[in-house]
Amino acid sequence: MAERIVVIGGGYAGLAFIGEARHIPDSQIVLIDPGDGHELIPELPEALRMHDPIEEHVVQFHDVLEGTGVEHCKERVVDIRMDAREVRLSSGEARSFDWLLVSPGSVSAYPPIPGLQERSLPLRNAHDAFKIKERLRENPHQRVVVVGGGLTGVEVAGILAPDHDVWLIEGAPRLLPALGIGLAHYARSRLQVAGVKVIMGQKLERVEENTLKLQRDEIHYDVLIWAGGIQAPRWLRDTDLPLDDRGYPVVDSTGRIGERVFAAGDVWRVWVGHQEVPQTAQLASMAGDYVAESMTRAIRGEPLPAPFQPRLRGMLISLDPGIGVGWVIRGGIPVRGSSARTLKNLSFQQYRLKLSRAFGRGWPF
Ligand SMILES: Cc1cc2nc3c(=O)[nH]c(=O)nc-3n(C[C@H](O)[C@H](O)[C@H](O)COP(=O)(O)OP(=O)(O)OC[C@H]3O[C@@H](n4cnc5c(N)ncnc54)[C@H](O)[C@@H]3O)c2cc1C
Structure with a gap:
């Protein structure tokens, strides 16, 4: 029987994971996501400009998954039962899994400020x-x-x-x-x-x-x-996942929440030493790749890989018109001005290229 792998959320972590995990022999992958496509969230601030259509920053799941055998179930998960190995959907339906990736991203956090x-x-x-x-x-x-x-x-x-x-x-x-x-x-x-x-x-x-x-x-x-901060999705509190004091799943250093349940992306609080790594698309995508390896080994009954040690390549933001600021390369070389903006645009293109390669497409999305 094929191993049934369910992925909650087709964001940076979910798609990186699927791009790797789709090569696991005898597996059947189901992506559950209520949206039509993969949203390129880091590009959205730029899409706020008058003449920049938002649709150009969403890659349709159909275009990514066509011909890969991965099913897209257009639903929202509302509950996870690790013990029963099933997820429940907002339609009332339940989907069973042999292996599960929890990668639904994060939501805005609101402090108790009236109004x-x-x-x-x-x-x-x-x-x-x-x-x-x-x-x-x-x-x-x-x-x-x-x-x-x-x-x-x-x-x-x-x-x-x-x-x-x-x-x-x-x-x-x-x-x-x-x-x-x-x-x-x-x-x-x-x-x-x-x-x-x-x-x-x-x-x-x-x-x-x-x-x-x-x-x-x-x-x-x-x-x-x-733009005051993020938190884990609230519905995770209704599941039987172990959660920390801030409502995030308790995840070990190999991405595991339970024997058959893994996490990646914003919901996985990653620590390097005593320092928590900021949640970014870059980190989510790296975690998705890593957890695909972790889960593959778990399916084969092999020892899990060495703990996840992300090596961020940089952090850049745009500041219009035509400039940016941030750092690149481990150790942090500061960049500012038009070169920072060029590097930021390049990182968007690199990501699209990564995605198209992972799904065997001949062109960048
Ligand atoms: C405005 C903005 C700008 C940013 N800029 C940058 C940047 O420049 N560089 C950078 O590295 N990071 C940036 N980030 C952070 C980055 O976008 C996130 O860290 C990253 O998207 C997290 O990836 P993820 O896969 O965990 O979640 P996401 O990419 O958010 O994907 C989550 C997916 O899960 C689906 N989902 C949610 N709930 C459910 C559910 N209940 N059931 C099923 N599916 C569900 C959603 O539809 C979505 O497709 C930015 C974030 C924001 C908001």
């Missing part, structure tokens, strides 16, 4: 990007306030700056904690040159209709974008 969740727009997927773009299209002169000065918030503020009145709010006294202080200063000064009003060191206390109340100031907004 925040109801009045702000997140940017986590293509649907969110559509909604933001629709709101921006209503009137280009609206004031857009982005809350959260991390990688996503800075990138969104920079990209919207040429076309809108943009404000960026960060509670900490600096932007971009994931980058060095010099790069963060550079990003801030470029944002300011592009016209973004940056407010740092004031926590958001309350969101009212069209008004943000900070610790000391009040700011008018028309469109509010929340």
Whole structure:
């Protein structure tokens, strides 16, 4: 009997995994994902620009999986029963598995700030990007306030700056904690040159209709974008997966949650020494490749590979117009300006190439 491998989520981790695991002999892979395609999420901030269609940043599952024998089940998983070896779907149906990959990504985290969740727009997927773009299209002169000065918030503020009145709010006294202080200063000064009003060191206390109340100031907004952090999907709490104090699955260093259940992507909190590795598409894709190897060995009854030790190639963000900031190569060589932007665009192309190779396509998606 063929081994039935179920994959929850066709994002960066899920597709990297399937690209490798599809070569396991006598296996049948089912991808469960409620969407039509693989969303190239790191490209979405750029897709917020007026003339950049969001559809161009989604690769249809049909185009990736056609001819591979992998089934796409267009459903949402709502529960996992490790003991019964089945996942339950929002339709009420259950799917059984011999082996399971849990890779549903993450969702926006909302601190208990009155009015925040109801009045702000997140940017986590293509649907969110559509909604933001629709709101921006209503009137280009609206004031857009982005809350959260991390990688996503800075990138969104920079990209919207040429076309809108943009404000960026960060509670900490600096932007971009994931980058060095010099790069963060550079990003801030470029944002300011592009016209973004940056407010740092004031926590958001309350969101009212069209008004943000900070610790000391009040700011008018028309469109509010929340880029304040991520958390594990809430539905994982209803499953029988072991979870940590933040609601993430407890995963060992080989990607395993249980004997036949593995995780990859944003839901796997990866540590190198005492340092948690930031959740990125790059990490998710590497974890997907790695876990395919782990699961293959487990299926064959072989010892699992050495613990996952991701070696990130860099971290780059766009800051319009035509510039970027970040670091490349292990050890972290800082890059800024147009070279950073070129490298970032190159990384998008490299990813598309990786995907097309993994699925035996002759052209980059
Ligand atoms: C705006 C933004 C910009 C970013 N920029 C960068 C960047 O420049 N570089 C970088 O490396 N990282 C970036 N990231 C982070 C990166 O996008 C994520 O770390 C990465 O997508 C995680 O991959 P994943 O496979 O875990 O989840 P995802 O890629 O999010 O995929 C999850 C998949 O699971 C599916 N799914 C969700 N719930 C269910 C369910 N219940 N049942 C079935 N399927 C489900 C979803 O439909 C989706 O297809 C950015 C993130 C955001 C939001």
